[in-house]
Amino acid sequence: MTMRLTRRTFLATSAAAGSLTFLGPRSLHAATNGTLRFGLSAYPPSFDAWASSGTAAGTVKLLIHRGLMSFAPDGSLRGELAESWEVDDQGAWVFKLRDATWQDGSPVTAEDIAWNVAEASKPDSTAFLRGQLQTITKVETPDDTTVRMITEEPSAVLPGWFAHYNMPMIKKGEAVDTTMGAGPFKLDATDRGVSLTFSAFDGYYKKGLPKLAGVKATVYADENLRVAALQAGDIDLIEYVPWQAMEQIEQNDQLKLDAVDGPFMYLTFNGKRAPFDDPKVRRAVAHAIKREDIVAAAFYGRGGTLAHLPIADGSAFYNPDLADGWAYDPDKAKQLLAEAGHPDGFDCTMLSTAQYGMHQSTAEVCQAYLSMVGINVKLDLPEWSTRVQKGNQGDYDLAVMGTTAANNDPDGLSDIIDGSLPASFVRSYGLETPEISGYLKKGRTTFDEQKRKEIYAEMEKVAIETTPIVGLCWRSQGYGMKPNVTGFTNMPGQLTFYSGVTLEETALG
Structure with missing residues (x-):
């Protein structure tokens, strides 16, 4: 569309x-x-x-x-166009709409909501959450204020999708005004x-x-x-x-x-280009960079190092034994490069942007440390909109990125590490992650929190080994x-x- x-x-x-x-x-x-x-x-x-x-x-x-949902200032999930939401006896999510109008004065109806889900989940949609929405197999509208979403499997996290600012509701119609x-x-x-x-x-x-x-x-x-x-x-x-x-x-x-503190900086890879289609090369990059220098140079000390997946130490899902999974270790980086067939290193291009100083500074620190293990990096620093376009198209070898997860639940990392989702500049391009995708799917269909913790711990172990991204640092925003x-x-x-x-x-x- x-x-x-x-x-x-x-x-x-x-x-x-x-x-x-x-x-x-x-x-x-x-x-x-x-x-x-x-x-x-x-x-x-x-x-x-x-x-x-x-x-x-x-x-x-x-x-x-x-959207149907949003987050309150304290971070709690709250209703917006939906005044209530619950799982029914059949495992479907049921949203009851409040009395609201579009800015042209017409009422917001259940049919509008169903249309949004259908359009955003189409194969040719540019929707950021298209992959997640495709797990919704049917949307029923028994009346003007009731929306019932049926999913392939039970979903503990579905309401959070509809709180994302990239999933607002727009009015149904042929001539869509976004x-x-x-x-x-x-x-x-x-x-x-x-x-x-x-x-x-x-x-x-x-x-x-x-x-x-x-x-x-x-x-x-x-x-x-x-x-x-x-x-x-x-x-x-x-x-x-x-x-x-x-x-x-x-x-x-x-x-x-x-x-x-909440946003984080990280590296993504073009998984369709050698040598970054090799997990050993990606992990070598992860061990080659001294993160303290990024915090100092790009953020003036206002942040902290990140040597694993971006799961904060205050989270119930934080695993201290995995927190140094990508710790700075240049000797290990060189060993991994040699095992991958690149004992003398290689040349590549790193995408970032000059529009945001912290992106450019992060890229420059990474460039310096990667050169020490034989990876010679040329920086590509366009303005932001071009950087977004190049990221979406995979026009890079590796790239600097900064963002947050979709929310504070580990499932919010799906947008960043799940290779089964459609291409986006926020995650590695063309990089398949079958084990990670499987754990994420299992986690979002599990309602028991302790079981979810165990699932996400296993996912993090796989992520450290296969390196779909490289966590660099937390930053103050x-x-x-x-x-x-x-x-x-x-x-x-x-x-x-x-x-x-x-x-x-x-x-x-």
Whole structure:
């Protein structure tokens, strides 16, 4: 299905196109009518509701759209378009819809939800969760407010799929408008590459929300300009506070920093290209890199090393005996390379991006350490949208990536390590993971938590051996804001990238 802007949005964009000059920070100095001025790190590569295009695009989705479910500021799962959800006696998930409307005033119905599932799970869909949704064999709509999802096998984690910001609900129809949703704000105008303007949706289903009259999101791709705009008072709230500026913002009594640990940096591989189709080579890469230097160089010490799968030490599924599975060991890296038939190393290209300093710095540290074991790396550093495209197409040998899991459950790692899912820039390209996929499937069909712990421990052992990704480090993720910004929450752990959902509660004091 082709996602596109409608004529309405195109005309709004065209009207703004009379002046395509970048709106520098000083042009946005005055805040009026309760409009929040938000500093985005990137312009959305597309308005495809279900595709994964990065955190900035996710924040835009969370302004416009809502899904069946979402996460509360404390990280707990909550209903959105669904007011209740439960497993029935036959093992199907049943969602009861609340009274909600699309931004054109028409009601949200069970048929809309069923259509979303059907469209997003089609073989040619670009949906990030297409693989997971294909396990839903049938969606029944006994009435306008009831949705019953039947799966191949019982699923303990299905509601979490529908909380993902890449699985919002959009209105059923032949002429689909992916910029019109059921969320708290309407997209009024776009100036491509520069800004997006939103106004409050007065038909939003949560009484008294949103608290803001609107949001003006301006793109500051340069992280230093983004901080400067906040310091100058031209922006109220910014995402992706660069790590070198966090202390500066903390010490400024005219600003405040909200930072959490949760995102992580890692490497992906092109599993269709030699030599990275060999697990010994991938594991050699894992043992060749000293992670402390990434934390210091890219994140100014605001993070921690990650030498196994990204399962945090505070998680009930954390296994301390596996935490150093990919520990720095250059001698072991050289031994694995020799066993794989590359005693003298080889040349390759590493994809990253220059748009985010931490991505480039991470790539440079990896490049330096890989050279010490004979792997000569050439860096490819395009801007973010091209990096996403190259990642989706497998146009790389190995690549630097940074993200979070879909949620705080180990099943949330599926998006990153399950090779049975459709191609995505967030996971290794063309790399099959049959054992890992099997354990993930077993884990999501098991409701007993102790049994799930045992299943995921076995999965982690296999992952360390076969190395579908290389964990590098945890990182702090920060939002900077003026003191009069209230109600915005940087959500905990792996959910930090969902923080845009709290913009419905945000106000300007």
